[in-house]
Amino acid sequence: MTHNILRIDASARYQGSISRDLGDDFIDQKPNATVTTRDLAQGIPQINETWVGATFTPPEARTTAQKATLALSDELVAELIAADEIVLTTPLYNFSAPAAFKAWVDQIARAGVTFKYTETGPVGLLDDKPVTIIVSSGGVALGSPVDFFSAHARQVFNFIGITNVTLVGASGGTEAAITTAKTELTKIAA
Numbered sequence: 001m002t003h004n005i006l007r008i009d010a011s012a013r014y015q016g017s018i019s020r021d022l023g024d025d026f027i028d029q030k031p032n033a034t035v036t037t038r039d040l041a042q043g044i045p046q047i048n049e050t051w052v053g054a055t056f057t058p059p060e061a062r063t064t065a066q067k068a069t070l071a072l073s074d075e076l077v078a079e080l081i082a083a084d085e086i087v088l089t090t091p092l093y094n095f096s097a098p099a100a101f102k103a104w105v106d107q108i109a110r111a112g113v114t115f116k117y118t119e120t121g122p123v124g125l126l127d128d129k130p131v132t133i134i135v136s137s138g139g140v141a142l143g144s145p146v147d148f149f150s151a152h153a154r155q156v157f158n159f160i161g162i163t164n165v166t167l168v169g170a171s172g173g174t175e176a177a178i179t180t181a182k183t184e185l186t187k188i189a190a
């Protein structure tokens with residue numbers, strides 16, 4: 001049985017990116033997995049009026065143009081569904097993730113596709129699966145009062161049905177912080 005990992009990266013940096021390097025390290029520990037990479041730093045369009053109109057149109061009534069508008073969103077959702085495991089690597093930028101992460105969230109939160117409304121509130125439609133979120137930061141430690149990323153990311157995955165979420169942080173950019181994160185990731189990978 002193949003094990004599909006969806007790897008999502010968000011740092012604007014490639015050279016010297018702590019979050020991407022920790023992601024490499026983590027995924028290297030799963031040599032038998034098939035990895036699909038979605039690099040948010042390459043750009044994710046923001047949703048717009050056309051996009052919202054298309055999602056509010058029942059699938060069978062969508063025009064060719066509306067289907068085209070939703071093509072990337074459909075692809076991003078398909079990646080989530082196909083994954084047995086998700087690895088998200090991101091830096092903290094200005095107290096949250098880079099804007100491309102929010103653009104990705106807006107693309108994948110789809111009523112009737114990744115969640116549905118019920119009489120008792122919204123229900124996630126995806127199968128639960130492990131999500132490991134690796135966060136690099138400067139002065140802001142994960143879970144500190146000015147970390148506005150962690151709770152949001154956890155809620156987004158919970159909202160679409162994924163509750164098995166683990167966050168690992170490396171703050172300060174020091175060797176000690178990176179080593180601690182690596183040790184934590186090795187335990188998770190085992």
Ligand SMILES: Cc1cc2nc3c(=O)[nH]c(=O)nc-3n(C[C@H](O)[C@H](O)[C@H](O)COP(=O)(O)O)c2cc1C
Pocket residue numbers: 011012013016017018019020090091092093094095096136137138139140141173
């Ligand atoms: C535009 C920008 C904004 C940043 N904002 C924050 C921040 O709000 N809090 C923080 O702790 N670090 C912040 N940092 C530092 C980065 O989170 C840190 O350098 C991290 O290692 C970057 O991830 P990377 O090494 O994977 O590229 C910021 C860095 C950049 C370039």
